[in-house]
Amino acid sequence: MTSVTESKWVGRSIRRREDPRLLVGAGKYIADYSIPGMAYLHVVRSTHGHARILNIDISKAEDYPGVVAVITGQEVADAMKPMLVSSIIPNLGGELQIPTVYPLAIDKVQWVGDPIVAIIAESKYIAEDAAQLVEIEYEKLPVLTDPEEAMKPDAPKIYDNWKDNMLWKGQLASGDVDKAFKEADYVLSERFYGHRTGAAPMETRGAVASYDEFTGLTIHVNTQRPHILRMAISQIMSMPYDKVRVIAPKDVGGAFGTKAPIYREELLISYIAMKLRRPVKWVENRMESLMTIGQERDQIHYLELAVTKEGKIIGLRDRLIADSGDGRIGVYLGFVMPWLGAAYLSNAYDIPNVQIDVSCVVTNKPSLTPSRAFGEFPGRFAMDYAMHLVARELKLDPRDVFEKNIIKQFPHVTATGITHDSGDYEGAFRTLIEALDYDRVRQEQAEARKNGRLIGVGFAMGAEMSGLGSQIFVPMENQPGYGAATVKIDTHGMIQVFEGDSPQGQGHETTLSQVVADELGVTMDDIYISYGDTFVTPFASGTLGNRGASYTFSAAVLACRKLRPKIQQIAAHLLGVESDGNDFTFANKEIVWKKDPSKKIALRDIADAAILGPTKLPRGMEAGLEATAYFEADIAGMLSIGVHGAVVEVNPDTGDFKILRYVVVDDCGVPINPMIVRGQVHGGVVMGMGNARFEKYAFDEAGQPLSTTLMEYHMPSAADVPDIEVIEYNVPTPYTPLGSKGKGEGIPGPVPATLASAITDALNIPGFKILNLPITPESIWRSINEAKVPT
Amino acid sequence: MYPATITDYMAPTTLDECIQLLEQHGSQAKLIAGGQSFVPLLKLRMTDTSIVIDINRIIELQEFGEKNISQKRILRLGALTKHKTLATHPLVVSKYPILSDAAKFIGDVQVRNRGTIGGSLVHADPAADLPVPILVLDSTLRIVSREGERTVSADDFFLGIMMTVVEQNEILVNIDIPAPLPGTGAAYYKCCAVYGDFAIISVGASVTMTDDSCDSSRIYVGGVYPSPQRAVQTEAFLQGKAITDDILQQAADILADEIPVETDMRATAEYRRILLKEHGFKVLSKAIKRAKEDNI
Amino acid sequence: MQPIQEAQQTVGNGMKTIQVRVNGKIAKKEVPIRMLLVDFIREELALTGTHVGCSVEGRCGACTIVLNGDAVKSCLMLAVQADGADIMTVEGLGTTDKLHPIQQGFWEKHGLQCGFCTPGMMMSVYNLLKTTRHPSIDEIRDALVGNLCRCTGYEHIIQAVQYAADQVAAMSKEERDEIFSY
Structure with missing residues (x-):
């Protein structure tokens, strides 16, 4: 156990405190919750991509033994407001058409998987039996699966009351783009496509809801943002705030963005628990999950770069078309991801003149839902790979093109308004080049070529958001960006920390303890972390977007620092010395007077006085030892850089390729626990590889999903991925108290351009281009053939 | 996703018992061996099975090894031979390596620990691994029913996508593979x-x-x-x-x-x-x- | 361990009585024939360390257990098929006081993040290390194909397995037999 007293905990690769329970099978995930009398919910879903519901016959299902209730759409709708209430709608300007949505479809279905009927039964087996007895009569409508088709003026409309199929349309622009393109020596113009893929955490969604008229609704749900969900349920269902309690389980089996939206099933199960006055449990099955959540990316970029002959990019123009699906999820509506992808499109590069026109189009697919590398994945592929294509066209070394364009001055505000706080992107890039042994790889490449082996080297960068300050977060998600934490010293001198966010595997119990242990001079074992319960924890926006080490942990630091003067005043009083409230050190669970270290007192004794023996306190001092802090950085946004490089070998006959090396140089400011940071990088890269190479949410022309089990949605296994080398290149940010920044969110982003550029380099075929994801052996083989045929 | 109600389950220990049960219960009954393909079908409710006959305990299906049959050397694989055995058994690896090549490609360790050759062949997924080596090795499959037994060459065994010559009342007992000729x-x-x-x-x-x-x-x-x-x-x-x-x-x-x-x-x-x-x-x-x- | 008896009792109404030994304890229960083994383990025996991460296909491996000495997926079996079986789940691997080297390896090397795949993953590692003394990286990767992890990128899991393998290799035969008794 972590019982050794050390003065410094931050920065050490300490094994995690949450692990023992998880390793012996004692983790408590949502599927492990049960309440006496609990019934089970099963959702009957649309089998059509677009259809009118003519009739629903639930009579046989209702009569099936063991069925508690069968509920259809209108009944649920009558009990609540349309789900997309103002508090979960972004305010990003542009033109937004807001779809109307209730938990269950009423007269029309928009995608295969759209929920229609809720069956509640005594067991999950019985619920599925009854589901088979529901008869739904449909009238098929034209199905739209291609956003460019759906944008056409004569396209059938998905929402009857909309003027067209445009969910959101907007522009991000700054500088004189036309001038830049006029002055350019070279203009690169390509259409890039990043397919529909995403996160798919190992644990699907799930909830257990219960209700009684005195305590109201309690819903255990594996959400990333319990406080926002509580607010949404309260507003949508017009319930007093004190009658809605959302609790995220202690253990959540991964989320990666997929558990951040406000979903229809969450409102549905809340309604059912209220109606039936019975606890209800719902655990999404994998098929539902692959049909509903974690589908992200899906952007087309008509990207143009205006470049000087030296390789400096002076202008960027992009027409981004996103396939938003039905757009009916709370907070994101299927367009916030592409919007942020556009805002971050220029990545780590200093491009003064930018114009990006974004069209987010509804189709007959499920809404885009957030996934790690939120909105950025296709754009990173387009942008960084385009820079390699620029280098090839201009006969420059791509290394020089990257170096020429990398942001060098900080803070830097991009043309799309993104603030890069601090760092050394150039240094990180050069570190990667050294780690790859770039010049030597080039020599090896030449040697190998003589023996008929095609080896290539490629690289890409990713400046990922490390939390977002309120300046961006309020318009983007209608929520505060601050981090919130309460630090409370208990009667025994142990420290309880409450965070408003709620983790899903990131290791907050360990890293938050490391942070607080340093601030209060105690060991990690003296600290316990509470999260997830909205009746207990301070309001915060949730665990997402790398908020933890940037915002939430900084709030914990500030809360400790709020407590320190009071602790010192009590210490001085109990020790009978004079103090200005800042002349004690905190170490070894003791408060030591700097002027005379023999004068010291245990933190436990101070807690005892402050909580159990208030008569011992200085006259007039308030009892108790607790503080809540809200941290907001003194800058609009923080980012952290990751630079990826790969060496690959390609078989030109089949397009198959092997990754010989994969290296990441990574900056997270000050790493609180380097081992955990490395784990984030490994996992992010492999998710990126899965997304870039194997995973695809495919649909046929009727909108039928073709990837509804993990036999078709190919997440990589251990045998499908290479070793990943990670090199730390950390530059503390001046904008957080510890210099730390969150890490994990954006790591998949640079993977596709890294692989694509390495493959292109290996093949060395003029005109060979990878313009579409995923990068499969067949797609490479096709691109080789296309490049060989003169056009 | 859970199986529909199954009214009865039997686990016969002899072949005779098994074919009697098959005869008795007709098309309602389905055999389960490793279940690695069959349980997914049950969960998808794509099979109208109300009686499951578990054949894992039948001794006659568990033969494994070389023997001489009418002066010919053969490798006999009982239908319950697991993929794991094919992938790792020294006899297979050294003398019939195409079988271990193929078995190693099947699914993953857990599937190979549980899945059987008989189950895979009768399931007859066109993208499965074992049908190809069984065909290549010119194997003979022994099929038994209440009426008696018949042998079918691998070339005649597969009828189409997930269809074989094995009738509802029959059971695949073993696969005989001729020992390779010299060279x-x-x-x-x-x-x-x-x-x-x-x-x-x-x-x-x-x-x-x-x-x-x-x-x-x-x-x-x-x-x-x-x-x-x-x-x-x-x-x-x-x-x-x-x-x-x-x-x-x-x-x-x-x-x-x-x-x-x-x-x-x-x-x-x-x-x-x-x-x-x-x-x-x-x-x-x-x-x-x-x-x-x-x-x- | 002594083999245990099968119950082999038909109750009727689609029910059956089965007897299994799970983590050394004998359990005799009446179960619906259609009940998946994983539901039996989780819901009837309240051993919730075994997880369910997929539904039909049995691809994710989170439900992996050791059944009669072999790692198998408990979502691809009916509970009735396990009648008379000896089963180990993650709860039988080690305790917080005495972690199994595999658990220790996952802890030391940060082989888990959300922990959802971990119990099943460790069952496959058990299957590997039971018979393979010094697995190569390729052998480890191959042994884990049946267990998907979305958090770690597998790098630290492989290090965890190597750590465990080293610990096991340094043990006496008796110690090894004791921790690989299933």
Whole structure:
């Protein structure tokens, strides 16, 4: 156990405190919750991509033994407001058409998987039996699966009351783009496509809801943002705030963005628990999950770069078309991801003149839902790979093109308004080049070529958001960006920390303890972390977007620092010395007077006085030892850089390729626990590889999903991925108290351009281009053939 | 996703008992062996099974080893032989390596620990691994019912996508594989998108060589519809030829041309032909290498 | 361990009585024939360390257990098929006081993040290390194909397995037999 007293905990690769329970099978995930009398919910879903519901016959299902209730759409709708209430709608300007949505479809279905009927039964087996007895009569409508088709003026409309199929349309622009393109020596113009893929955490969604008229609704749900969900349920269902309690389980089996939206099933199960006055449990099955959540990316970029002959990019123009699906999820509506992808499109590069026109189009697919590398994945592929294509066209070394364009001055505000706080992107890039042994790889490449082996080297960068300050977060998600934490010293001198966010595997119990242990001079074992319960924890926006080490942990630091003067005043009083409230050190669970270290007192004794023996306190001092802090950085946004490089070998006959090396140089400011940071990088890269190479949410022309089990949605296994080398290149940010920044969110982003550029380099075929994801052996083989045929 | 109600479950310990149960319960009853494909079907409710007969305890289905049958040496694989055994047993690895090649490609460790050869063959997924080597090795399958028993050659066993000659009242008991002739080598390879996935295409070949010349061969391609296809033209081309890389390349070209391939989610027909060319060559090379090693 | 008896009792109404030994304890229960083994373990025996991460296909491996000495997926079996079986789940691997070297390896090397795949993953590692003394990286990767992890990128899991393998290799035969008794 972590019982050794050390003065410094931050920065050490300490094994995690949450692990023992998880390793012996004692983790408590949502599927492990049960309440006496609990019934089970099963959702009957649309089998059509677009259809009118003519009739629903639930009579046989209702009569099936063991069925508690069968509920259809209108009944649920009558009990609540349309789900997309103002508090979960972004305010990003542009033109937004807001779809109307209730938990269950009423007269029309928009995608295969759209929920229609809720069956509640005594067991999950019985619920599925009854589901088979529901008869739904449909009238098929034209199905739209291609956003460019759906944008056409004569396209059938998905929402009857909309003027067209445009969910959101907007522009991000700054500088004189036309001038830049006029002055350019070279203009690169390509259409890039990043397919529909995403996160798919190992644990699907799930909830257990219960209700009684005195305590109201309690819903255990594996959400990333319990406080926002509580607010949404309260507003949508017009319930007093004190009658809605959302609790995220202690253990959540991964989320990666997929558990951040406000979903229809969450409102549905809340309604059912209220109606039936019975606890209800719902655990999404994998098929539902692959049909509903974690589908992200899906952007087309008509990207143009205006470049000087030296390789400096002076202008960027992009027409981004996103396939938003039905757009009916709370907070994101299927367009916030592409919007942020556009805002971050220029990545780590200093491009003064930018114009990006974004069209987010509804189709007959499920809404885009957030996934790690939120909105950025296709754009990173387009942008960084385009820079390699620029280098090839201009006969420059791509290394020089990257170096020429990398942001060098900080803070830097991009043309799309993104603030890069601090760092050394150039240094990180050069570190990667050294780690790859770039010049030597080039020599090896030449040697190998003589023996008929095609080896290539490629690289890409990713400046990922490390939390977002309120300046961006309020318009983007209608929520505060601050981090919130309460630090409370208990009667025994142990420290309880409450965070408003709620983790899903990131290791907050360990890293938050490391942070607080340093601030209060105690060991990690003296600290316990509470999260997830909205009746207990301070309001915060949730665990997402790398908020933890940037915002939430900084709030914990500030809360400790709020407590320190009071602790010192009590210490001085109990020790009978004079103090200005800042002349004690905190170490070894003791408060030591700097002027005379023999004068010291245990933190436990101070807690005892402050909580159990208030008569011992200085006259007039308030009892108790607790503080809540809200941290907001003194800058609009923080980012952290990751630079990826790969060496690959390609078989030109089949397009198959092997990754010989994969290296990441990574900056997270000050790493609180380097081992955990490395784990984030490994996992992010492999998710990126899965997304870039194997995973695809495919649909046929009727909108039928073709990837509804993990036999078709190919997440990589251990045998499908290479070793990943990670090199730390950390530059503390001046904008957080510890210099730390969150890490994990954006790591998949640079993977596709890294692989694509390495493959292109290996093949060395003029005109060979990878313009579409995923990068499969067949797609490479096709691109080789296309490049060989003169056009 | 959970199975529909199953009214009865039996676990007979003898073949007789089992075929009586099959007779008695008719089409309501289904056999379960490893269950690695059958349980998913139950969960999908794609089978109207109300009675499950678990055959895992039947001794007669558990034979494994070489024996002489009417003076011919054979490897007998009881229907319950697990993929794990095929992948790792020294007898298989050393003498029938095409079987271990193929078994190693099946799913993953857990599936190989539980799944059986009989189950896989009767399930007859066109993209499965074991049908190809069973065909390549010219195996004989013994099928038993209340009426008696019959033997079917592997070539006659598969009728279509997930269809075989095994009738509802019958059970596949074992598979007899003739011991390889001297100078014979066989190999198998599968192309798939990720490890453990079903085949985009798979190729299996057995080649009998005298010195550098090919006496005969059997070549099958899996991952095609409705069941693995035999490459008769390629076999004819190779017969009697002195084998060089150039000849093998030509053979691979013929192979890629003669096998009817289709486009599906995993790959286009065009690309399948490219893979056939590439891996046809490699599999033939490997089989011939093994054949030569056998000659030494 | 002594083999245990099968219950082999038909109750009727689609029910059956089965007897299994799970983590050394004998359990005799009446179960619906259609009940999946994983539901039996989780819901009837309240051993919730075994997880369910997929539904039909049995691809994810989170439900992996050791059944009669072999790692198998408990979502691809009916509970009735396990009648008379000896089963180990993650709860039988080690305790917080005495972690199994596999658990220790996952802890030391940060082989888990959300922990959802971990119990099943460790069952496959058990299957590997029971018979393989010094697995290569490729052998480890191959042994884990049946267990998907979305958090770690597998790098630290492989290090965890190597750590465990080293610990096991340094043990006496008796110690090894004791921790690989299933």
